[in-house]
Amino acid sequence: MSRKVLIIAAALAAGTAAAIALRTRQAERQNPPLGSFISIDGVRLHYLEAGSGETVVFLHGNGSLIQDFATSDLIRLVAQTHRVIVFDRPGYGCSERPRDRIWSPAAQADLLAKAALQMGARRVHLLGHSWGTQVALEWALRQPESVRSLTLASGYYFPTPRLDVALAAGPSVPIIGEVMRYTMTPVLARLIWPMLLRKLFAPAPTPEQFHAVPRAIVLSPRSLRASAEESAMMIPAAAALEDRFADLEVPVLIVTGDGDRLVDHEHQSVRLHDLLPNSRLVVLAGVGHMVHHLEPRQMSEAMMEMMNLSRIAAGATGA
Numbered sequence: 166m167s168r169k170v171l172i173i174a175a176a177l178a179a180g181t182a183a184a185i186a187l188r189t190r191q192a193e194r195q196n197p198p199l200g201s202f203i204s205i206d207g208v209r210l211h212y213l214e215a216g217s218g219e220t221v222v223f224l225h226g227n228g229s230l231i232q233d234f235a236t237s238d239l240i241r242l243v244a245q246t247h248r249v250i251v252f253d254r255p256g257y258g259c260s261e262r263p264r265d266r267i268w269s270p271a272a273q274a275d276l277l278a279k280a281a282l283q284m285g286a287r288r289v290h291l292l293g294h295s296w297g298t299q300v301a302l303e304w305a306l307r308q309p310e311s312v313r314s315l316t317l318a319s320g321y322y323f324p325t326p327r328l329d330v331a332l333a334a335g336p337s338v339p340i341i342g343e344v345m346r347y348t349m350t351p352v353l354a355r356l357i358w359p360m361l362l363r364k365l366f367a368p369a370p371t372p373e374q375f376h377a378v379p380r381a382i383v384l385s386p387r388s389l390r391a392s393a394e395e396s397a398m399m400i401p402a403a404a405a406l407e408d409r410f411a412d413l414e415v416p417v418l419i420v421t422g423d424g425d426r427l428v429d430h431e432h433q434s435v436r437l438h439d440l441l442p443n444s445r446l447v448v449l450a451g452v453g454h455m456v457h458h459l460e461p462r463q464m465s466e467a468m469m470e471m472m473n474l475s476r477i478a479a480g481a482t483g484a
Contacts, residue, residue, distance in 0.1 A: 189385040196379040198259045199231055200251075205280045211259035212280070213251040216244030219313065219472070220286035222277070223251040226295025226319075227399070228383060228392040230258035233294075236374045237458045242465035247472070250284065252277055254300070256391025258382065268394065270296075270402050274304035278311055290472050292316040294457060295428075296395055299402050302413075306406075309414045314475040316468050318420040319454045321428050322437045324404040346386040346393075354384045367453045368424045375458060410440050417444040418471040420464055422452030445471060 200213035213231050221243055223234050234240055234251050243249050254273060256262030266272060277300070281289055290313050293301030298320030305312045354361075358380060362371045382388065419441075421434035428434075430448065438446035447467045452459045 189381055196382060199235060203280050203283060205276055208255060208263060208276060209261045210280055211253040215240055215249045216247055218247045219290065220248045220250060221290040221292060222281055223249065224293040224297030224300050225254060226297050227395045230383065232378045236377050238461040239457045239465060242461055257388055262391050269398060270299035270303045271307065273300045274307055278304055278308050288313050290314045294318045296399060302406055305415055306409055306412055312415050314416045314471050316418040318456050319425060319428055320433060321399060321403055322433050323407055324400045327400060346389045350389055351384045364426050365454050367426050368451060369453060369459050372458050413441060416471055416475045417441055418467055419444055419446045420456050420467060422449045422456050424451055424453045427454040
């Protein structure tokens with residue numbers, strides 16, 4: 166490759182990086198934090214809070230942020246009877262993701278459990294969606310005394326070969342991934358965004374309210390780093406959880422859509438339900454991966470029933 170070509174390529178890369186940085190700063194100004202901040206173990210976390218009563222903690226999926234839940238109707242429905250706390254998980258939205266540690270589901274569970282405790286929530290109901298289910302499971306397994314019930318929505322629980330996961334993990338590769346995140350990855354991600362939304366919501370169309378989710382922040386280099394790292398961890402994290410499901414001590418609600426094109430609901434959610442005798446399975450007909458957007462009322466009603474059962478069980482045992 167000639168020197169002239171290298172110079173042109175470098176100039177194009179620099180220009181692309183500058184444009185992406187400018188777009189990200191503009192998106193951050195246009196989308197200020199929705200909630201408040203709390204610092205735990207040197208990490209500044211952003212959270213949104215609504216309602217009162219027993220606490221329900223919402224944990225979003227890979228490549229997402231608070232606005233994913235905030236643009237659905239689920240927060241409003243649950244907050245009518247409960248205190249809701251929604252975190253931007255480390256590296257997403259307005260939350261930090263320091264590079265001095267590996268942000269596995271277990272590490273995130275420990276951090277967020279400390280944050281909830283500092284906010285006065287000693288025992289919580291957990292809702293995890295997609296990759297957030299792995300964080301919720303680690304939280305319930307590592308600190309069962311702090312969890313009242315567990316709702317797992319559209320989760321990935323058993324390791325399987327996933328070419329899409331391997332491709333998504335590319336931007337986490339040292340040096341090369343850093344260059345990708347500030348140049349071509351945001352551009353490519355922006356181009357495939359409509360296709361991604363179709364896959365997430367299919368067989369239903371994308372709800373109009375979801376378009377309020379700030380795409381430029383979701384596709385920022387910082388968020389893409391977190392997403393790529395979590396894609397690389399997804400299969401080994403599921404393998405690490407697989408042999409521990411029997412240790413779950415809390416009531417578990419498993420919610421899935423039979424139209425999910427991202428996760429095989431039979432191999433993942435139905436299989437997990439078969440392993441957990443104290444679980445309840447809700448399969449939503451004709452619904453895809455984004456169950457909280459597509460059927461928020463059915464989901465909230467199932468959650469209320471599970472939370473009531475956990476309250477009755479705790480009363481019977483004196484817990």
